[in-house]
Each structure stands twice: as structure tokens, then as C-alpha cells.
Amino acid sequence: MTALRETWIISLAALALAFSLVAIFFATTGNSPWEVFYTLYRGAFGSWFSWQNTLVRAAPLMLTALCTVLPARVGLIVIGGEGAVVVGGLCSALVGITLQDQSPVLVITAMVLTGAITGGMWIAAVGALRYFRNVNETISSLLLNYIAIAILNFLVIGILKDPATLNNPSTHSIGEQNMIGQIGDTSIHWGLAYGIIVCVMLWILCRRSTFGFAADVVGGNIRAARLAGLPVAKVLLWCCFLGGAAAGIAGVLEVAAVHGRANSALNAGYGYAGILVAFLARQNPLAVIPYAILLGGIQASGGLLQRAHDLPDATVNVIQGIIFMVILSSEMFYGRFKWLQAKN
């Protein structure tokens, strides 16, 4: 925990700098930064309604972020979350449609398992290609995103299409009774709980288990890990699998909690936004939760920004881009300041 103080101070300073840059950006467009920030706050966290909106968006971001976080622990930069979401969602929808008439508990369990396994295999394949054939994991996972989306479109417009869905080609419905419901009388579906539980579980795995320690050794120095007799291939593939499984579950949620069927809404960009969350959280599964909520909040306030200040919806992308750049650049300050390091 020696680096905790350093992480906190540098992260907060970076966020402050990022928001100052955003303020300058708004000032150049002729808006009062304070008013825009207030709107941003209102749209994201200002009322119970906006909190619900924020949390609904945060749930898939937590899961897709893990798809970058877990492989990063063994030193791989995977950006294939989008593909894993699509594959997990599509396969789980097929299972859901097939099992439709079984009891809802069984259907949901089968769907989550299918999504996790298929999404996990999708990213494990990336890890295997890297380990056994030295194929750059970043590029191969990017390519797999496009391939997954093409498969989805091909199937959804072709053999799996429900003829009733004309304008927005989709698979058949998994059945209203099988949907994952809302928490209490809020508009937040239970997917949020899935997200938080998976984040906490994987944090425990990374930080409090021998597996997590082995993963850190592999990520730190793969040759040292080999010399120490660690099962490098196994650790590496499991990290990729778990990351992909998390993203696959995000796909399941999109199907089972939001749309009720698989369609092109599965590639709505959660995978790419998840990469952003992962880097903001510095590849820490627990830190993913607050950053996913922050990013979900910024995305949720897009509509209000548009209505209150007549700002285009791309404003949200500009804000995200600035924050992302500043946080990434802040990496250069780690280990530079003596007074931030632990005393001993």
C-alpha cells in the first residue's frame, strides 16, 4: 500500500488539471464554465433521476473495463472488449431463445454462463495468439472486434432475424418473463449489482490471492516468472479469459436487462469506453467502480448539456478525450517526487 498516497494525489491533481482544461475549452466556445459544470453535475448526480441514469450507464462500463484491466495485469494491452460484448450477448441470446420456456432462473443462469464463457474464450484466444505465436494482442483484439460485429450483423440480418423487427433487425425475443428486472422501484436494473460484484471479486483475486500475485509477477517480468517456475501460460490465459468473461456478461446484460434480444445495439461503444475506464483506474479492478460511475455520469449528462446550453452531443466526447489524455500523461509523474513516496 506504499504507492497509495502517490496514486491518490497524482490522480486528483490530474483530474483537476483535466477539468481546468475542459473549463478553458468551454470558455473559448463562449459558455460560462461554471454554468456548464453545474449542468454537468445536475445531469450526472444532481437528482435521484440522474443518479439512476448514471448508474445504468456505469454497469456495463465496469464490466467492459475489466476486459482491459485483467490482461493488463499480465502486461497485455487488450482493446477487444467491444468484440467480447458482442459475442457474449449474441451467444447468450441464442441460449435464451432456445430455453425460453424453462424457468426464468435457469434461463438467466444459462445466459450469464454462456456469455461469460464465450466472451472469455474470445479474449483467451487473443492471449493464446500472443503467447504461442507472438501475435500483437492489441491489434488482434482490435481486428476481432470488427469480426465479431460482422458476425453479429450477418446473423441478425440473416438467419436469426425476427421478421417482426423490420427497422432494427434483431433476433427473436428471449421472452419478457426471462428478463433481468429492476432493483426495487428504481429504473436501475440488477446489472449494476453484477458489475460491482464482479469488480470486487476480481479485485480480491488480483490483490489477495496467489493467482493475483503470480499474475503481477508475470506482468512485471515474464522471464523471472518462468524462472520461478510459475505456470506462465496458464496465468496469462486465465487473466485474458476472466477479462473477456466480464465483458461477455456486459453483453448478456444488454440482452437480458435492456433490449430483450440481440441486435446492433450490442456494439454501442461500451467496449471502447471501458478501455478509458480501465486506464483511468490504473488497471485496479476496485477503482474501476468509481471511474465507471464518473464516466457514466458524464455520458448521462450529454442530453441535458444539449438542452440547457445548446451544446452538440459530441461535447461529451471532447470532455472524455481531454480527461483521458491528461490522466494518461500523468503516468509520467509516478515515481518522480520524493515527498510522495513512502518514508521507509
Next chain:
Amino acid sequence: MQDVSFWTVIIAVLGGAIRVGTPFIFVSLGECLTEKSGRINLGLEGNLVMGAMVGYAVSYLSGSPWLGVLAAAGSGCVLGILHALLCQHKRVNDIAVGIALMLFASGLAFFYGKPFIQPSAPRLPSLEFGEWSSSPVVRAALDINALFFVGAALAPLLSWFLLRTRWGNAVRVVGESGDAALAMGIPINRVRLLSTMAGGAFAGVGGCYLSLYYPGSWSEGLSSGQGLMAVALVIFARWNPMYCLYASLLFGAAAALGPALQSVGINWGYYLLNAAPYILTLVIMIVTSDRRGTLSGMPGEFVK
């Protein structure tokens, strides 16, 4: 009848290879130069979108599409410099910065580009080589934009630059081994800055081709990921500028095949055809690399 539609598809695909492939040429050459210096710039997608918006806006405001091209190159330069400056620091990851820049640049382009979605700007002129033919398909296919020739000339030029000039050698040394470059006294950061800057400018020009020629207007859905695809394309082309040119045309042809088949009534597999270039690139990556070795032609800095 069957025969006629066959030739229609072939001609449409050949014409499409040039028409759809031209932006690929610019972006992939830009990415190739950047990667030769040892950095991956995933943000070229942002340069592309930004170039499309700036090129279109300047062309509309000034009335001169060529001024638009220049401005697009300028905007790409600025984004390239930003990428290089952020990445030159220790522990700052070039791929992640690329994603951030992609988000930032396309956001900025949509933000400032909103007022330019409606008006129509003067477009880039094209050279009509198909005057002799009475067939509209042939004429459309031979309607070639001047920027294509610029791109086609740029490829051998870049190849010559990298292989035959001192500066090109410096770029390759920096990409092959930063330590060796340091020992030789080559200013690594400056070489990477200039390479990323020039690469960014190429991508900007590729973007303005989209808005100023084909499809020919500015909108938010203009780019279909050509900038991201360029990264795959450069691997496909083994970091060789001439191969980049051929691969771009091949990717263009692949992208034109789906719509061409659709125009003669074949709908089956449209989306799978879209994925063909990606699958092909992945297969090539898998086949040509092995456990110890690397792809031939790959800059050594990527293997560390």
C-alpha cells in the same frame, strides 16, 4: 444477362478499389511512417475525422477545395504533434494515448463541424478517363480523383525516403532500436515527433478526401473506421510503403465488393464480406509470426 452483371461487378469493384481505397492509401502511409519510427498511433482515426471536417469547412468558407486539403493536412500535423509530445514521456502508453486522441479529435470535429453538416462545399475535381465509353458504369469507374495520383506517388516517394536518405535511415534506426539510435546520437524524440507529425498530416489529407470527394459531404458517420483499419493494413503490408499502396487498393476493392454485388441483386454475405479484410489480416499475422520471431519488416521497438 448473367455475363453482363458479372462485368458490372468487376468494373464497379475495380473503380471502387481506387475510389474507396484512396483514403486508405493516405492513412496507411501515415501510419507506416509513424510505426517505422517505433510508435503506434491509433489516433489516426481522429486525424481522419478532423481532416474531413476541417477540409470541408475551409473549402466551404474559402471556396477552394485545395485550400481545404492544406488545412486538413495542417490539422493532422497538430494532432500528430500532440500524440508525439504526450508519448515521449516515460510510462505514457502510445496506444492508449492514440485512443484518447481519437476520442478527443472526433469529438472536437463533431463539435465544431455541426454548422457545416447542411451547406455544400466545393468538391475536389476529378479527372475523367472514361469519356470514350458510353457505358455509365465504366465512366463512373474511370472518374479518378487527383488525390489518388498524389497518394500513388507518395508511396514510392516514402519508400525512397526510408531506404535511400539519411533522414529515412534515422527514422528506421529509431524504430528498430531506440538504444542504438541513442548511441549514434540521433535525437529520438525529435525523429519520432517529425514522423508522427508527417504521418498525422497524411491521415488528415485522407480524411478530407472523404468529405471533399467520396462520399463527398461532411457528416458524423462519414468515417467507417478507416483510421483504425490502417493499423491492420500496415501490418498486412509488412511496413512497406509500396505494399501499403497495393493493400489499400485491395481493401478498397473488398469494401466495394459488397455494394457492387448488392447492385446486381446478390445480398447474401454482405456483412461477412465487410469482415474479409480483418479476417485476412488476422490470418496473415498468425501465419507469419512464430513464438520467437517477429513479422519480417516489423520495427524492432514493438517486440520488446
